[in-house]
Amino acid sequence: MGIADDFRNEVEIATRNALAESGSEVDFIIEVPSVGDADLAVPCFNLAKTMRKSPKDIAEKLAGMIRPSGSISAVSSMNGYVNFSIDRGVLVTETLNEILAKGDGYGRLPPTGVRVNVEHTSTNPTGPIHVGRARNPIIGDTLARCLKMCGNEVVTEYYVNDVGKQVVILTWGVENIPKGSVEEEERDKTDHKLVAYYRKANKMMEEDPAVAEQISDMLRRFEAGDQEVIGSVRHTAQIMLEGLKESLANINVALDRYTWESDFIADGSAASVVSRMKRTDYAGQTEDGSWYVDLAEFGVNGKNTKFTFTRSDGTTLYTTRDIAYHMSKFSRSDRVIDVLGEDQKLGSQQLTYALRILGCVMEPEPMFYAFVSLPEGKMSTRKGVVVYLDDLIDEAVERAYEEIRSRRDDMSEERMRETARVIGVGAIRYNVVRVQPEKQFVFTWKEALNFDGNSGPYLQYVHARACSMLRKAGDFERDADPSKLTDEYEIKLVKVLSKFSSVIAEAGNQKRVHVLPAYGHEVASAFNQFYAAVPVLSSGASANARLTLVECSKIVLRNVLECLGMGAPEEM
């Protein structure tokens, strides 16, 4: 692939040959040294036992046997490690030429032909997206982008829960609460307008038994297949969803497909799941008449190992319909990924076993994230203890606007607004995705609006900086001559650029999206150090080569930003 992989392969072959020559074919690992200037190292400690020599001796012997060749420029030993250095000339030429040749495609892995379905967001259409839930679309969308870069055919999908009590409550509220009697939110967006009815309906249901009865009745009619109720609930969900889509679009998230939960009831596939489940050896029925499968032998723990898939009246449950949904996804995908909140862990596990019982060979790959809370505690849409994503976006964009205005007097108002949006949204996405998903996350405005250091704007700033230099340079002749790029900062930058495709592979295929912002920061930081230490435009004979390095950095950064769903501003 790239020079980084070539170098690693050469190190592996050279080491294996040297070991074979000395009569010991033992396994060894190759790692990136945590200390010193070498680029790769082979620790010899685990070889010591089988070879019956000290690690230090082994390392010295191996280092003496391996001759630098190809992309390996030097081999040495220290403290029981064999250290390998990459040939700088090869590194510079290969890396820069590959980036220039591939451009937007630099970092992209060869096509796999694998169809990957990524379900994400899927929040209940009962209220606006709050910053707790926002982790889902941001992680999901970033993962989907990375999987595409990994050469897969990716479809993103939102499962719309237009079935069940929550949406019925909302619909009851919208249909029965007079317009003037709720405090409508100021924001002119359907999700914000409707959530007021949802809150009020919940409150009324708790306080007034008559209302509770009306809602129960509506729910019964819904379950019984009353087309009027089903239709109006779906209609309400649709309206709500328009608002949610707008919020998602504002953070550069657009899903390929929306699948409605009620469709699995309407088309009979949920009922088909029920009849198939009933025929399995795991199925049973309680005295009341509800059906379950016993998952005890699958290692499901807890007080109750029974997984119920119909109510006593025969109607289906959320998870039953989710089984039908997953079978639908299996029929059109090779890999199915679900981005879920950690509260779904048990449900996801039950789903997996139920699918297995039904004979499915494919299994969903869940990806869980921990909840985001506020310093004062958990968020709750119903109680109104929330920070909405829309408010966060506004706040971040406003803050970015102030920053731009304070340092630029030559930009048009429109341009400043436009750029502020790119920066504000970038800051939000970066801030969310930089943290490992399973880590608990306490939302603070200070962190969310951080534009310095390890932040989205830091990467964008470097992109803008590189663009500015290239603008000033005008036309120049590209030059990847390694004899003109010998400064330590230049070499370090090139090394970082050469790693991109391996980072993409990890972020996508291993579903470790948080490595991507870390990498972006590494690129930007290496660039800033280079920028501070090495003159470019005024560097005479080296100028073209340095400008080439600037251009390559810009390309890599833009590709990283693209994978992160962040804009790459040309000035800021």
Place this chain on the structure above:
RNA sequence: GGACGGGUGGCCUAGUCAGGAUAUGGCAGCAGCCUCCUAAGCUGCAGGCCGAGGGUUCGAAUCCCUCCCCGUUCGCCA
């Protein structure tokens, strides 16, 4: 109570899967750096019993055991 996940300088965080050399980066703090390509930047300083204790190993933030703290979950809810 069981299951699952998290615990790394004042705060946030990487590294844990595949044990290795001096634990990553940032924020906040202190001290420097714009007559020079965007200072949303760069350089330096200071700050750590990697939750606690035991074990395995030549070697443990990383593996094993026990315990503590935080989160999630254990519905004929979604």
